[in-house]
Structure formats: C-alpha cells, structure tokens
Amino acid sequence: MRLYDTLTRSHVELPPPPGPIRMYFCGSTVYQRIHVGNSRPFVLGMWLRSWLRQTGYDVTLVHNITDVDDKVYAEAAKQEISSRELSERATSWFFEDTDDLGLGRPDLEPRATETIPEIVEFVRELVSRDLAYVANGDVYFRVARFPEYGQLSGARIEDMVAQETSELKEDQRDFALWKSQKPIEDAAWDSPWGRGRPGWHIECSAMAEKFLGREFEIHGGGNDLRFPHHENELAQSRSLGHPFAQVWVHNGMLELDASKMSKSLGNVVTLRNVLDVWGREALLVFHLSGFWSKPVDFSDDVMQQALARANRFRDVFRRPHEDAPADAWAGFAAALEDDFNAPAALAVMHEWRDHELLRRALGVFGLATLAEQEAAPAEVTELADRRQRARAERDFDEADRLRVEIERAGWEARDEPGGYRLVRLP
C-alpha cells in the first residue's frame, strides 16, 4: 500500500505485511462538543486501521486526547467549574459522539494529563542536551539547534516570524515545552522547573513514544496541524535522535461556506448534530465521497447526496444476489492500496450486485449495517397484507389508500413478483 507522505511530498510504499504498522493520530482538545470536521481524522485513522488489518497487517492505533490547554482553562473559568470537571465532561462527549460513528475505538486513547511523568522526563532530556532552556519557570525548545526545522511545513526557517513574542525566548521562533502556572490555571503539576503544565506539542511526542516507541510508521492529523504542531513534534523527537514517524498523513479541512470549519471562527456544526439529523451511515458515505487529503465542502446538499448514495447501496441487498467476477475484489483493493482512494473504491462498489462481496467491502468502512433490513412493525405489515388482498380483488382505490397509510407510518410498499416488500422511508 502506498500513502502520500507530507514530509517527503511523495507517495511512499508501506513495508509489506505483517508490518507492524504503528499509527499515532492527533485527536481533539476537549472543552466542548467536537464538530464534524474533527471527525475526519478520527474516521481516517479507523479506516486505515481497518483496511491495513484486512490486508494482513498487525496494526496499533493510538489516538490522543488533549485535556490540558489554554482553551480548557479559559472555558472552565467562563463556566465557573474546574478545568478537570470540564475536560472530563467533554471527554465523555467525545466518546459518546465518536462511538456513534459505529467504527469501534482506537487501540489506545491516552490523555495528556495521564502522561505528565513521561512529558517531564522528555523535557528534562531536552534541557540536559542543551536543546531546550529554562526561563523563569518556562522551558523553551531551541529551534536553532535543529537544522531540519521547517522540513515538514515546507517553510524556510529564516522566513518564520513569530507572531506572539515573548522576552523570555532567546529566539522568537522557539516554542514552549513547559509553561509555568498562571493564576487562571487551576490544574498544574510539579516539575524540576516549578509548578506548571506541558506545552501543547510535547504531549504528542511523549505519548506517541510511550505507546509506540521511538520509531513508528504513521503519524496522522488535520492539515492545520502541520505547522506548528507536527513540525514541533518532529523537532523535539528527532533532535534527541529518535527516528519518530516515518510517514505523515494530513487530512484536508472540512469547509463550511467556503471557509474552514473551526471552533475559533465559530462556523461549526457539531458531530452530534450531524449524527442526529443525517445518521452515521450518511456521514460515513460523505467522508468516503471525497479524497481524504483534499478539502471538502460540508453542506446539506452534499449530505443529501451522501444519504441517497447510502440508500442506493442498501437497495442492492433488496434485490437478488448476482455473483461478481472473480477479480471484482481486486479492483476495489487496488483503489484503496493507491493512497486510500475511497471515491474510486466507491465507484467499483457501485458495480456490484454480489451481496457477500458488497457486505465485505462496506464492512471495511463500518457500513455493513447497510446490508441489514429493518423489519416492519406488525401494524404496518397488517396494512400491507390488506393492501395485497385489495390488489388481488382488483380494488385499486383501496390499495392506493392503504399505500398512503403505509407511507404515513414511515414505510414504503414495493410490489414484487408474488408479494411485496416493506422498506423504511429515508
């Protein structure tokens, strides 16, 4: 399988099965309900794991939860609750919402606050090697000590100008590894540099290496994390001589009204809301419809199209099975093996009338539920039976009246040779 690697800007071939493939995906900062855009890297990670396992790899997926951050403190203060209470509540929302995607859970979901000893140790090591320095209770990484800095984001180090300046920094491009406790911050930990809490980027280096080791195969996350987050992770780990991630995958942003969906812009639709309105299957088909690395527009219109497409798959299972050619699966697999080209894989799937094959392919994406038929309640079945008798007696007025009644109950009567089928209206 080949994947597009942001670091080398090229497609790279994964080592052959059984791997192992160790994957680390950056998750969300938990201080409110996540939005649909946040679901994209989660879904991508779960699908990659699913497909790689399907093709014989031994896969471990770590998906972190950032539960200590400026946003968490600020929101907790606003709500007048402790930051711990807020982050725990938001973490349980995160679990609820992503559970409802029906894709299962990542193998490990560590939280930053549970990794403090490893983070402190990591920072201590950087300081002892002179790659970082202490300034008034803060610890900063010395960007100038890592010549490859800027490789991931493609920016030249000379072009970088820090927006947020601090007189504590030797160089304005340096970034914080540890931050001393501020009055608003109600959660803090002891460290060799005083009470404080980790900087944003160090938690991921620490968690990834804690659970996957100093070298692992895939690191994923949103395109907006390339810089500074992932650039900084890379700097922290590689400056210590750790190989760190071999392949970097960055998903494109979800756009709403032609601009990126983001909590800071406020143009947000929560994952919860999308699941409630459109259902998990339509959302997954939506995610499948666009190439993972490209930006996609999110709108009612595209969700409507995704829903219709999901129903088209569902209808295949309501018609007779037809054996697919022996090489049918190969076309599907080839699409996914080529940088996980899901839209192309979907196109192959639409050709199939083979129930077993289609169910298996849908299963890769957590969509095997489309193969299941919902049984109509007894009262609707009774209406349909009466309608059948009316049709037999050629009382078509009565038959049509009953059809309307069935539709009011949320079902559709489809006449078939020798009987009928009841199908739930979308």
Added chain:
RNA sequence: GGCGCCGUGGCCGAGUGGUUAGGCAGAGGCCUGCAAAGCCUCGUACACCAGUUCGAGUCUGGUCGGCGCCUCCA
C-alpha cells in the same frame, strides 16, 4: 508578503498523455393496475491564454479565481 494545495458537465467527485469513472439531481423510455426499485438512452465536462507533442483534462510557462498554513485549531 512567505510556503503549499486546488479550479472537471446543474451538484458532489475520481482520473496525470490516446479507450465509459462513479454518485446525486433532471429529461425520455422499458417494467408496473398505479408506484417504488432496477435497467436503457440523453444533456457534446475539463477556469483562461500560450507552448511541448502525432495526440493534453492529464506535461511546461503565464493569467485569473478559490482555499489552507505561517497565530489556538482536526
């Protein structure tokens, strides 16, 4: 300003040198008591300009337009 991505038919969206992507919506037809589902047909898609080539949506250069990152962000 710097770095990068992108511009495909009404809509979504694959495709990187030459043969139908696929889906949604629409029109006509077959089927049906009527429908639904399905199947068939249709609308002559590649932002613009120049170039390379026997041949370009696909390569090169330029123009215009959109987006992302450079600052918290999936």
